[in-house]
Amino acid sequence: MSDQSLTQPPAPERRRGLTYPLGRWSPEPGELHEIAAGVRWLRMPMPFSLDHINLWVLDGGDHHVIVDTAIPAPGCKDVWRRVLDGITREKPVGKVLCTHYHPDHIGNAGWLIKKTGATLVMAQTEYLMARMLLGDIRDEPPEEAVRFYEKAGWPDAQLRDFRAAGWGRFARAVSSFPVTYERIRDGQLYTIGDRTWRIVTGSGHTPEHACLVDDEGGLMIAGDQVLPRITSNVSVHVTEPMADPLGDWLASIDRFRSLSGDLHVLPAHGFPFHGLHARLDQLAEDHYQKLTALERFLARPRTALACFEVLFHRAIDVKEYGIATGEAIAHLRWLEQRGRAVRETHEGRADIWRSI
Numbered sequence: 001m002s003d004q005s006l007t008q009p010p011a012p013e014r015r016r017g018l019t020y021p022l023g024r025w026s027p028e029p030g031e032l033h034e035i036a037a038g039v040r041w042l043r044m045p046m047p048f049s050l051d052h053i054n055l056w057v058l059d060g061g062d063h064h065v066i067v068d069t070a071i072p073a074p075g076c077k078d079v080w081r082r083v084l085d086g087i088t089r090e091k092p093v094g095k096v097l098c099t100h101y102h103p104d105h106i107g108n109a110g111w112l113i114k115k116t117g118a119t120l121v122m123a124q125t126e127y128l129m130a131r132m133l134l135g136d137i138r139d140e141p142p143e144e145a146v147r148f149y150e151k152a153g154w155p156d157a158q159l160r161d162f163r164a165a166g167w168g169r170f171a172r173a174v175s176s177f178p179v180t181y182e183r184i185r186d187g188q189l190y191t192i193g194d195r196t197w198r199i200v201t202g203s204g205h206t207p208e209h210a211c212l213v214d215d216e217g218g219l220m221i222a223g224d225q226v227l228p229r230i231t232s233n234v235s236v237h238v239t240e241p242m243a244d245p246l247g248d249w250l251a252s253i254d255r256f257r258s259l260s261g262d263l264h265v266l267p268a269h270g271f272p273f274h275g276l277h278a279r280l281d282q283l284a285e286d287h288y289q290k291l292t293a294l295e296r297f298l299a300r301p302r303t304a305l306a307c308f309e310v311l312f313h314r315a316i317d318v319k320e321y322g323i324a325t326g327e328a329i330a331h332l333r334w335l336e337q338r339g340r341a342v343r344e345t346h347e348g349r350a351d352i353w354r355s356i
């Protein structure tokens with residue numbers, strides 16, 4: 001397999017304060033494009049609304065390092081088989097680094113590692129989250145999970161469907177997962193071939209999401225921590241119902257402002273871009289606007305479910321209730337933690353939130 005090269009480079013595009021050096025161009029599925037020396041871009045098509053995920057193959061000198069892996073759908077595995085066939089003729093795959101534990105990032109990690117003998121590299125909390133969720137499969141959701149959604153204001157019909165759907169969807173979206181790994185942590189310098197990457201972790205989307213920043217080379221592999229167009233999901237989950245992930249997320253945005261604004265950002269979804277600081281500002285602003293609208297909306301007491309209309313400005317399908325509930329509670333909790341909203345709890349009924 002040969003690298004896809006650009007005979008005529010696409011023109012850069014500027015949209016909403018960001019510059020996309022290659023415009024909306026992306027490599028054909030299964031083709032690798034060298035976007036910077038020793039960094040090749042694989043745009044993996046995915047079945048569902050995310051459409052695709054950007055994966056990276058890094059030149060590690062005497063081995064390759066794969067960053068993120070997509071879900072184990074047959075189409076994704078077919079692309080990987082073709083890619084592996086090409087790159088393993090050059091040298092072996094030595095490491096599979098996953099930015100965070102979500103299935104579109106770790107889904108094929110175990111499968112790739114079995115095929116190549118590579119080592120898994122992850123931040124510790126991300127690795128443990130994956131192992132914890134993979135081991136938790138039950139016929140019925142635990143009562144705490146049902147209660148979580150009941151407190152959010154779900155109607156009985158949705159609670160019934162939720163019970164009937166079983167528990168352990170995460171495990172079905174991930175191939176076998178390695179029982180050993182190599183830990184990376186915030187601030188660590190991690191050399192891969194000719195580049196030295198600094199690990200910079202963010203929190204809120206997941207607890208210890210790893211980004212790779214090459215300060216000297218002006219490059220950042222951002223995973224889901226900084227996406228150019230869509231906003232990353234920031235949710236309260238059943239595991240930690242009193243968490244404040246939006247507080248973590250906004251604090252991470254502040255921390256990421258200390259990175260150079262000139263970095264070429266390689267995100268997991270969307271197109272590579274310049275304009276890190278502009279994008280961080282937009283992401284923060286989007287949440288602050290939602291929080292202001294929500295606080296006003298809570299002048300009348302509401303359930304979390306009732307807040308969907310002010311947060312999402314569109315009808316939420318029942319299939320999206322889980323993810324929308326997590327996001328709604330993340331915003332409500334942020335207000336609660338800062339003394340701007342209170343929550344009344346009632347046994348066997350929904351929590352009622354109001355602003356103060």
Ligand SMILES: [Zn+2]
Nearest residue numbers: 100102205224
């Ligand atoms: Zn994610």
